[in-house]
Amino acid sequence: MLYNLQVLRALAALMVVFVHIGAIEHLHADRMFRFGHTGVDIFFLISGFVMVHSIWKKPVTAGNFVANRITRIVPLYWALTMGIFAVALLFGYPLMQASLPTWPEFWKSLLFIPFLRPDGNVQPIFFLGWTLNMEMAFYALFAACVAFGKGSLDRTIWPCVTVIVTIAVLGAVLQPADVALKFYSSPIILQFALGMVMALAYARGMVIPAGASWVLLFVSAAFMAIYPHLRIGFHNAWLLPATGAFVGSVISLERHGWAIQNKFILLLGAASYALYLFHPFATAAADRVSAKVGNFAALPVAILFAVPVAVILAILIHWAFERPVGNLLRRLTHNAPSVVDRQESAVLAGEASEEKVSG
Structure with missing residues (x-):
């Protein structure tokens, strides 16, 4: 498997955690942690890469691809959405949004349909689900391209990339007022396309030289750190x-023998979806805990509380819910896990050698 890609998943999720630590009002740390906003861009790029990587050596049908994506994404997100809605319904107390959610918002959230909330945000009941709305639209497009490509990487990838780029360009030029059109034409969708092209290049054996990889790694990391502080138009496209x-330098370094294989970090990468979804509960608790100490200690207390709690919670949810439910659904639907999922499970269980799961 690509070990460093799992590391990037963990890193991207932790970056988002720091964004929401910075959002704690009394900490006044928003500017300090703005670098974390690029974590979502990295997630989307990785999604594009992994989708191509998952069909590279073993082509799959569009149906198998969709089933794997639904099995991976839907159970945990639906459980969380239903829980948030149930609390609002039973106790009249909204979680994760300013107003009480309605039944139409509930169904739209479950069906990954974007809508404008009363607070002016295009977000589902669980606010971080906006990224999943984009992910599911991308999966649907990619599945259609898989069916069209009939086992050919080029016939699968290039039509998908062309559609994504066309939508982003039209969105930038036409500036649609419609909520769904504006949402789906955001320039951040170009990260999906870039990830797909990078995966194709990787499949063709293209890697960045080791020396250049180290330079690019530090230069790109520095730019991503300062980017949120710059006033640049056409947001996300500049990223x-x-x-x-x-991402390219990190993946290339693995080809040159620089792979991070620490089991805990790899486990966190596997649990990155749970970390992404459930960390707001840890940061909300950190808000209350840090408010009880002096201003000088509030920020370190918030970090030292939120990060470990979020990580532990994510790993527990990954092992207790995400993995068993995913395995159960695959058995019930007689659908084999994707190549990436099998490699991930094998490495974490120590059941396969690096050679058997590489690539």
Whole structure:
């Protein structure tokens, strides 16, 4: 498997955690942790890469691809959405949003349909689900391209990339007022396309030289750190070279023998989806805990509380819910796990050698 890609998943999720630590009002740390906003861009780029990587050596049908994505994404997100809605319904107390959710918002959230909330945000009941709305639309497009490509990487990838780029360009030029059109044409979708192209290049044996990889790694990381503080138009499109260089250099370094294989970090990468979804509960608790100490100690207390709690919670949810439910659904539907999922499970269980799961 690509060990460093798992590390990037863990890193991207932790970056988002720091964004929401910075959002704690009394800490006044928003500017300090703005670098974390690029974590979502990295997630989307990795999604594009992994989708191609998952069909590279073993082509799958569109149906198998969709089933694997639903098994991976839907159970945990639906459980969380239903829990948040149940609390609001039973106790009249909204979680994760300013107003009480309605039944239409509930169904739209479950069906990954974007809508405008009363607070002016295009977000589902669980606010972080906006990224999943984009992910599911991308999966649907990619599945259609898999069916069209009939086992050919080029016939699968290039039509998908062309559609994504066309949508992003039209969105930038036409500036649609419709909520769904504006949402789906955001320039951040270009990260999906970039990830797919990078995966194709990787499959063709293209890697960045080791020396250049180290340079690109540090330069791109520095740019991503300062980018949120810059006033640059066409948001996210300017991040493409940086995220591409960052992820590309990390993946290339693995080909040159620089792979991080620490089991805990790999486990955190596997649990990155749970970390992404459930960390707001840890940061919300950190808000209350840090408010009880002096201003000088509030920020370190918030970090030292939120990060470990979020990580432990994510790992527990991954082992107790995500993995068993995913395995159960695959058995019930007679659907084999994707190549990436099998490699991930094998490495974490220590059941396969590096040679057997590489690539």
